Amino acid sequence: MSPLQAAMREQRVSIALRLINHPDIDINYLGEGPFRRTPLQCAVDKGNMELVNIVLDHGVDVNGPPATVAGATALQLAAIHGFLLIAQKLINKNVDVNAAEGAAEHGRIDMLQFLLGSGASIEGDEGERQYQRAVELAKKNGHNAAAKLLMSAKS
The missing domain is CATH 1.25.40 (Serine Threonine Protein Phosphatase 5, Tetratricopeptide repeat)
Known part of the structure; x- marks a missing residue:
């Protein structure tokens, strides 16, 4: 798990803001192994619109692939949890x-x-x-x- 993914999972906005522009951070990194999420998928899974906006504002791939085990795209996670505003935001960013x-x-x-x-x-x-x-x-x-x-x- 990357530091940015950890910040997203723990909902640490200030840390995510510091990491998002770091040259060694891949904002589309899915990770290794099962049950992984991209930073956007982590933010959506938590329902945290502030974190979602941070990665969207920095050019994240809204169509990042899901993990092969228990994976879901960002829009699938929003749909599963019923996060309508997040789903709308993703659609506005041309998500599949x-x-x-x-x-x-x-x-x-x-x-x-x-x-x-x-x-x-x-x-x-x-x-x-x-x-x-x-x-x-x-x-x-x-x-x-x-x-x-x-x-x-x-x-």
């Missing part, structure tokens, strides 16, 4: 809006409506796969209203 699986898996109807209204794709090869996976996850976790919302968006 296709993050419905996490929202569906956690029964976040509010976020599903927001993502669908923001252009999340349920058509085409990639959109269809994501749509099917989102419906499956919603049903598997007993979030029938989320599954119905997704199915109604398709018809």
Whole structure:
């Protein structure tokens, strides 16, 4: 874990501000091993808009990849937690809006409506796969209203 990731996880704004411009700090660093997060993903996971703004203002990649184990993109984390203002901020920064699986898996109807209204794709090869996976996850976790919302968006 980089010092910037640690500052984000611990929500240390003053430390993050000192580190963000350091030449040895990669603001898009994902880290090693499972369960890792980029600095942006750490900030989003904590729901800390101040930290999110700090990394966004310094040119972070809003579409940074998720970890292979228990990973999630920044938008997926915002959707899972229901952080609507953070999700809107990410969309304003041209994040890939296709993050419905996490929202569906956690029964976040509010976020599903927001993502669908923001252009999340349920058509085409990639959109269809994501749509099917989102419906499956919603049903598997007993979030029938989320599954119905997704199915109604398709018809």
